[in-house]
Amino acid sequence: MSAHLDHFGLRSEPFSKEIDDAKLWLPTSKQDIVDELVACVHDRKHAVVTGEPGVGKTCVLRALRSALSASQSFRLTYCHNVTLGRRDFYRHLCHCLGITYGATAGDVFLSLSKHVEELTRERTLPVLLIDEAHMLHQDTLDHLHILLNYSWDSRSLLSLIMIGLPDLDERLTKRRNRSLYSRLHHRLTIDPLSPSDTGDYVRARLTTAGANKELFTSDAIGILHEAASGSLRDIDRVADKALRLSARKKRKLVERDAVQAVLRTDGLGAP
């Protein structure tokens, strides 16, 4: 076991990105978003979710996957390789769905429509999750609303959830994309963490790793919060380094000076 885990009596790395879906930290603010997305797919509607880098967008999708895992009614397809042209995007989508497709863009689209209709007959709703959607090519974006437009636009054969940086909202509200945007019924924002969220998050991750007492002082959390500006990924990185540094110094707690020392070399800047 690593020395810092041993030193603080932890069973596993507390700030690793390898976290089970079932162990994700879900405060009310995040649980509300997951609940709204669950309602969205049950209603066969579409959603857009935006937030700054590292606020936990992809983890919210993982929590959604976990929330829907007990139901046979949904087939989730996660797509994050979106910097592709329209035809390659559809091919990638077919590949994710495990269906064979022809050579032309028309063939690919046809295979996709047939597959979606087959799923409908089996009473399974495909849910297409497009992560990093702010990077979609415009010609793919132009086509997406066609995917949502089956049977003379009278039925939804799939539920589309687009996730990305705030630029995604900016792109969708542009005149050219209004047709797609108007079909996105749920428009959600994941906010950066508040100061008390940061404390709760650090505590929750440490508890999951086996801590049975506070390991970060409130001063240390305050500085961590200020430097990370509500990004969970930044918190993870700095908290992990501060934990290791404090273990090397044989400290019982992670204190303000340990976080400051990490920040001096981290690039976020020490407050």
Ligand SMILES: Nc1ncnc2c1ncn2[C@@H]1O[C@H](COP(=O)(O)OP(=O)(O)OP(=O)(O)O)[C@@H](O)[C@H]1O
């Ligand atoms: N709900 C959560 N529970 C536990 N850890 C989380 C949670 N959300 C985020 N994290 C931690 O923060 C890291 C970043 O989260 P995530 O990848 O979801 O952010 P993101 O908003 O998708 O970032 P990006 O904009 O760069 O894609 C994760 O790897 C994980 O360690």
Ligand SMILES: [Mg+2]
């Ligand atoms: Mg992400």
